[in-house]
Amino acid sequence: MSSSDNTNAIAECTKQLRRHEVAIAELNNLPSSSAVYQRNCNLYFRTTIQKATTTEQKQLDSVKAKLRNLNPSSS
Template sequence: MASSSSSTREFQLEKEIKRHEVSLDELSNLSSSRRVYQQNGNLFFLTTSEKAKTNAQKQLDLSKSELVKIQSQT
């Protein structure tokens, strides 16, 4: 049962990683002064594309490290 839940979490993390990579690509195509909405919980806040890109990179790094951790346990 544990391997089933870890493979499900692994699949979810792979989807999150792809989503973060797409977000980073999209944000990279915007000028640094461009204002964008960033989701924080259930709310959206206006911020700069640079701050949103930094946050997306942090989220991507966290997802990747968690995926590596899960893969090393199996």
């Protein structure tokens, strides 16, 4: 992988990381009685805040692992 490709991949992972962090923060600030909708492909499904937070956390962990693999020198 070239340096430019690696830099672009790291930038994209960082963007995804921030997106998931913001989503988790927003979910944590919702009242427990709120309905949330989670995207699955091109459809949205109603779910609980806890399930949506768990899914976002899993995706965040996945992006963090990918970022560690792309940039092993910062570990």
